Amino acid sequence: MTARTGRHFLQIPGPTNVPDRILRAIDNPTIDHRGPTFAELGREVLAGIKTIFVTDNPVVIFPTSGTGAWEAALVNTLSAGDAVLLCETGHFSNLWREMAGRLGLNVETLDGDWRHGADPASVEEALRQDGGRRIKAVMVVHNETSTGVTSNIPAIRQAIDNAGHPALLMVDVISSLGSIDYRHDAWGVDVTVGGSQKGLMLPPGLSFNAVSDKALAAAETGGMPRSVLDWRPMLDAGKNGFFPYTPSTNLLYGLREAIAMLHEEGLEAVFARHARHAEATRIAVRGWGLETLCQSPNEHSNALTAVVMPNGSGADDFRKRVLSAFDMSLGAGLGRMTDRIFRIGHLGSFNDLMLAGTLAGVDMGLQLADVPHTRGGLDQALSFLAKTSAEAGA
CATH class of the missing domain: 3.90.1150.10 (Aspartate Aminotransferase, domain 1)
Incomplete structure (x- = not known):
């Protein structure tokens, strides 16, 4: 060698690259995840991560990669047999499509050439053609990591509104969160999917769902069978800074430091x-x-x-x-x-x-x-x- x-x-x-400052934060001793010190950490990161998504709504933190957050977005809001509209912009949009198919969703794809972002006009036309309102969600990758191409999320939101369609808007920001301007609330997104290992400067192992009121309502009335990825127990425990199962405590130390670094700059x-x-x-x-x-x-x-x-x-x-x-x-x-x-x-x-x-x-x-x-x-x-x-x- x-x-x-x-x-x-x-x-x-x-x-x-993980900055030394975050590595030192992760190096803190593990603590009791049912104790008051953890509750303080939990409340801090659950509040802090909302400022990165630019939302007043809840953000759920999962101890998974971004793939887990993809799945959480789907199983909490949709039911097997539902139709979804996916904008193909590259390899990762296709992986999300494959997951949706394996979960029993009927995926309609707007094909792309991998050299351009999602086309709002095509989204609007597809939704206008959906007179029976079969399509329950539109799935878009904000920054396609496989191609270096971004999609205009506000324009996609406008296309959905122009069509007068009730579909949820789901957006993957795994490689844009903390590196490219993104605004969950202002852009009218219902479920935003994020990950820790890119703009947040952390190792892999944390993922996120920022959820709108509309998405929360869909989770209450529908969704697929789910357990580990269920928003409801996560949100209930999170009110007091806790998680319903063992969290990635040391990565949460790192997340707190990453949020601080982003705001300091x-x-x-x-x-x-x-x-x-x-x-x-x-x-x-x-x-x-x-x-x-x-x-x-x-x-x-x-x-x-x-x-x-x-x-x-x-x-x-x-x-x-x-x-x-x-x-x-x-x-x-x-x-x-x-x-x-x-x-x-x-x-x-x-x-x-x-x-x-x-x-x-x-x-x-x-x-x-x-x-x-x-x-x-x-x-x-x-x-x-x-x-x-x-x-x-x-």
Whole structure:
């Protein structure tokens, strides 16, 4: 095994680098999850996480990955045989679709090309055609991690309203929460699905459902058989800061610290930092003469960038070369994009020098793997970072 010096560069779009401050918080001694000290922690994180979703409504915290929160959104509000409308925008939207099918839901899919976000006009038309109101929910991924494409959630909400349709709006923000502007209440979302391991800067293991009054009403009158993922006992116990079963106490310590860090920087500043790093990355890609998978400038993700490999060059071999030579992990292409793209994660606890190192690793990797490209992308990105840093300082 080759000896390594320095720190591994984890530049996949999640799990992200966990800052030392959060690692130290997680390192606290485990406490009695039925005692008063835990109740204080529970109340603090249950209140604090609402500020990140920008909601006055409850947020349920599950000791699962985001996949568990996907399932919780479905089983608490829908019944087997219900129809749902899914906007296909990439690999993760398709995984959510497959889950819905396995749960006995009838999934109608608005097919996508993986290079654009969900189309509000198509959503509106599909709902207008649903005269019998069979469709009970519209499912959208806000930031598709497999493609680096975002969807306009307020426009999807408007499309549902324009159609006069009562369907619930369910949105996956697993890779956008804490990195891209998102507003559960203001955007009229009924169930928002989040995870801990990306913009929240935590290890995997916590997931979230932010729920509207309409979603809560659906859970009271319907839903599928559920136990661990049932909102009702979670919400009842949460009123006093507790969980109905053993929680992930040490991750909750980390969550409290992550919420504090996001507010110390300020959410608007956090989003601006991500936008600036994303633009620097896209400048580098353009400077290399390469193409981003996302084709609409207003849909570019600020959490990651998916880069299309030139014909004749495999993304997987390129990533292996970068890992071997520079100890840096880049995201793989998933599903239909396997070996066609690589993904650069630039979210979470991240700064200019970390991005500079990341882009330098990609630049050297392109040379090492003999990938056809134009020199100069790295210099252009660094110039942008220097210029915008000086402007911010002024």
